[in-house]
Every structure is written in C-alpha cells, then in structure tokens.
Amino acid sequence: SxxxxxxxxxxxxxxxxxxxxxxxxxxxxxxxxxxxxxxxxxxxxxxxxxxxxxxxxxxxxxxxxxxxxxxxxxxxxxxxxxxxxxxxxxxxxxxxxxxxxxxxxxxxxxxxxxxxxxxxxxxxxxxRQALCIFEHVYFARPDSSLAGSEVHGVRVRMGERLAAEAPVEADLVMPIPDSGTPAAVGYSRQSGIAFTEGLIKNRYVGRTFIEPDQRLREQGIKLKFNPLAEVSGKRLVIVDDSIVRGSTMRQLVAMLFDAGALEVHVRISSPPIVSPCYYGIDFADVEQLAASSRTAEEMRDLIGATSLYHLSLEGMQAATRLPEQSVCRACFTRSYPTRVPLEQNVAKLRFERV
Missing domain, CATH: 3.60.20.10 (Aminohydrolase, N-terminal nucleophile (Ntn) domain)
Structure with a gap:
C-alpha cells in the first residue's frame, strides 16, 4: 500500500x-x-x-x-x-x-x-457518515447497540421484511446458527411459520467462511453442523445473514435434503455480496464472491436450493432505521466511501496466514 x-x-x-x-x-x-x-x-x-x-x-x-x-x-x-x-x-x-x-x-x-x-x-x-452496514448484518454482536439501535432488533426486522418480500409455503423456519437466528425469528414471526433449530451447531469448531483453503472450509462445515430428525419430510425455510462463496450454503442444503427434507427454501437477510470489503471484513477476492458474476437463478442452482431470495437493499436499509447516506454499503453496491485503488482489488485481500 x-x-x-x-x-x-x-x-x-x-x-x-x-x-x-x-x-x-x-x-x-x-x-x-x-x-x-x-x-x-x-x-x-x-x-x-x-x-x-x-x-x-x-x-x-x-x-x-x-x-x-x-x-x-x-x-x-x-x-x-x-x-x-x-x-x-x-x-x-x-x-x-x-x-x-x-x-x-x-x-x-x-x-x-x-x-x-x-x-x-x-x-x-x-x-460523509459511512458506518459499515455489515456490522448490523453480521459483524457486531447482537447484544451491542449501533447508532442508537440494538443489533438483535435490527436483525429481527430484517427477517420480518424478508418474510414480507419473499413469502413461501413451508412447514418450518430454521436458522443457520448462530448468525441467522435473529432474522429467522423475524421471518417466523412475520410469516406465522413455526420456528425450529433444525441444525445443531458444534461450537468447538471455528468460523468456516474465513478459512483460506476450500478443502478446510468444507471439512469444517461437516464437523460444525448436524441436522435434527424433525427436518425429515418437511418443507424448510432456512435463514442466514449472507452468502459469500456459496460453499457453506451448498453443503448445508445438501445435508438437509440427505436428512429427508422435501423442500429447502433459502432466505438471506441481506442483498447479494458483489464486491470485496477494503475496510476490515475478510471477504474473498471478487472472483470468489458467488453473487458477483451470477444471476439469482444461477445462485439458486449453485447452492442446490428449491428457491433462493436475498433481502432487497431497500429492505435492509429500512430495518436499520438509518438514512442511506449515513452507511457504507459498498459490498452490496460497489460504491465505496473512500478512494480504493482498483489494482489492489485482489492483492489487498490476500492476508498473510501462518
């Protein structure tokens, strides 16, 4: 730099x-x-x-x-x-x-x-005020407050708006724990579909989306989640905060179908991530961001879901109750609040790992 x-x-x-x-x-x-x-x-x-x-x-x-x-x-x-x-x-x-x-x-x-x-x-x-909106989506702890609002409440509202924008007939709403839990609560509340855990998380396994190697990420997912028997024979809505590479969601969808789910409808409480973050969140190189070069249908096909819907930019913004001009949404819009050297688009995000 x-x-x-x-x-x-x-x-x-x-x-x-x-x-x-x-x-x-x-x-x-x-x-x-x-x-x-x-x-x-x-x-x-x-x-x-x-x-x-x-x-x-x-x-x-x-x-x-x-x-x-x-x-x-x-x-x-x-x-x-x-x-x-x-x-x-x-x-x-x-x-x-x-x-x-x-x-x-x-x-x-x-x-x-x-x-x-x-x-x-x-x-x-x-x-120009540019609080990272991904703090509300994922990064901040749910019991923290940002710009006057508790993060958990913002995420529940994102789930409620998601249900209003993308309703579906289903038997159960379940989160990808723990990041999808508040939005899944909101989706269940708005839709009237029963909430269940569905996936049990092994909390002794670390985060998978930041693992540098795809093979390590996939191994971590298998160790990290296990579906409950109640998903068998059910039409499921699974809710998560975001899709980065798509590899985690693809494996989870397959895992639920293998466990006997009849349908798996994926609902994401943020818009598609189409651009890297230069401000401290370890998103992949732009070429590895699943949504950066795929249509909505291609994304659905990538993860193998019955249906897929991302919360709209307007719905996410409304859930924060903050003016559009006061937040950074660059990972969703490609519009950055500071100068970003384009030649560093790939190299800037390759962190040294020992």
Whole structure:
C-alpha cells in the first residue's frame, strides 16, 4: 500500500501485514507528544479504523473521519464515587464490566484519557457518515447497540421484511446458527411459520467462511453442523445473514435434503455480496464472491436450493432505521466511501496466514 511504501522509504520496518502495526509505527516514530503524534498519523491514513492505544499513562482512542467502524465511550463507577472512562469497539463490552454507555466516539475524533479526565479533539473534519452496514448484518454482536439501535432488533426486522418480500409455503423456519437466528425469528414471526433449530451447531469448531483453503472450509462445515430428525419430510425455510462463496450454503442444503427434507427454501437477510470489503471484513477476492458474476437463478442452482431470495437493499436499509447516506454499503453496491485503488482489488485481500 501507499502507506507501507512511505514507511519503507522512511526506513521504518514492519514485521507483519497488520494495518494496526503500520498505524502504531506512525505514532511510535513521531517525536511529537502522543496526542499530536496520533493526530498527525490520522492525517496520513485512509480507510476504516477505530483504534485504542495505551502509552505513557494515557488511554487514547480515535476513529476514521467516515466512522466506518464503531467505537464506544463509556463510564465506569470507581471506588472514589466518581467515574472512569472506558473505550470499547462494541457496547456489549461495556455491559460486561458494568460500565454505562456514554456516547460513540465521533468520526475523526481523538479522545485522550488520563488521570485528569477526558480531552476530546476533532483531529480530522467529519467526512460523509459511512458506518459499515455489515456490522448490523453480521459483524457486531447482537447484544451491542449501533447508532442508537440494538443489533438483535435490527436483525429481527430484517427477517420480518424478508418474510414480507419473499413469502413461501413451508412447514418450518430454521436458522443457520448462530448468525441467522435473529432474522429467522423475524421471518417466523412475520410469516406465522413455526420456528425450529433444525441444525445443531458444534461450537468447538471455528468460523468456516474465513478459512483460506476450500478443502478446510468444507471439512469444517461437516464437523460444525448436524441436522435434527424433525427436518425429515418437511418443507424448510432456512435463514442466514449472507452468502459469500456459496460453499457453506451448498453443503448445508445438501445435508438437509440427505436428512429427508422435501423442500429447502433459502432466505438471506441481506442483498447479494458483489464486491470485496477494503475496510476490515475478510471477504474473498471478487472472483470468489458467488453473487458477483451470477444471476439469482444461477445462485439458486449453485447452492442446490428449491428457491433462493436475498433481502432487497431497500429492505435492509429500512430495518436499520438509518438514512442511506449515513452507511457504507459498498459490498452490496460497489460504491465505496473512500478512494480504493482498483489494482489492489485482489492483492489487498490476500492476508498473510501462518
């Protein structure tokens, strides 16, 4: 990247491909006092970042000028009867330690916390608001709040809108656990079709969509899910948050048919993912994104489902109750809030794995 090239020219060596290391190097090699060094580093960055660092008795948090990634500021009661300040990437972390949510760090804001309290500086002018909408779809924990709404409720509303947009006659609604559960609850509630678990998840197996090798992903899926006997002889609606490569959904659909399902209707609580993410979510290269070069019918054929429907862009947006202009939807629309070097379309997303 341009930043890495600039650091190399300044003879600053980096040991990993982590963006966080590059940001830390900018700050560490700046002779200015810490707040000024952070502000100067922010001015050289482009893209998504919400960073918390601890140094010299100071806790510092800062967020990119578009607010693509969340950063929460909380207050925690101390033994002296006052409050200490807390920074966290999600509000659920504040709940865990008994802290109270105060507000979100503003886009482009730099907060410095020390024994004197909190100092806030608008280090960069706020750009167009562009909170990642995939935080609502998948990335954030359901018990966190984003832009004033609890994520679980947003996902339930996505499921309700999905049922309104794509009704189907079926016997059971079931999620792909755990990511599809809130939307499946919403789909069941709106449609009146009974909700069931249907698939039991082995929680000792990690996430499969980020495995670098297709063979490892497929092996992980078989270890991760097992269908219940009640799916036999039933018409199923299975709900998930998204389809990336399509390999997971294809195997799950086949697994349910093998278990005796009569029909498997797939409902996805977000639009088709057609473009890579340059802002920290490990989507595949554009060539591997199943929906980037396929029609809806070709997608249905790829996963082997009886039917397939993705929630509309308008339905997803309405479920968030946020203005369209305040979110990033680039993975669904190919319209990015920042400059994206097209020549890095493939290379930028090949993370080094050891």
């Amino acid at each position: 341009e930043l890495r090239a600039a650091l190399a020219a300044e003879r600053i060596a980096l040991g990993t491909t982590s963006d966080t290391e590059a940001i830390g190097a900018l700050v560490a090699h700046d002779p200015s006092p810490l707040p000024q060094a952070v502000a100067r580093a922010m001015a050289r960055l482009e893209g998504a970042y919400s960073v918390v660092l601890l140094s010299e008795g100071k806790l510092v948090g800062f967020r990119d000028p578009h607010g693509i990634r969340p950063l929460a500021l909380g207050r925690l009661a101390n033994e002296l009867g006052g409050d200490d300040w807390v920074l966290a990437s999600e509000t659920c972390a504040l709940d865990l330690i008994g802290a109270r949510f105060h507000r979100e760090v503003r886009p482009g804001e730099l907060v410095v916390i020390d024994e004197k309290g909190l100092e806030s500086v608008q280090a960069l002018p706020e750009g």
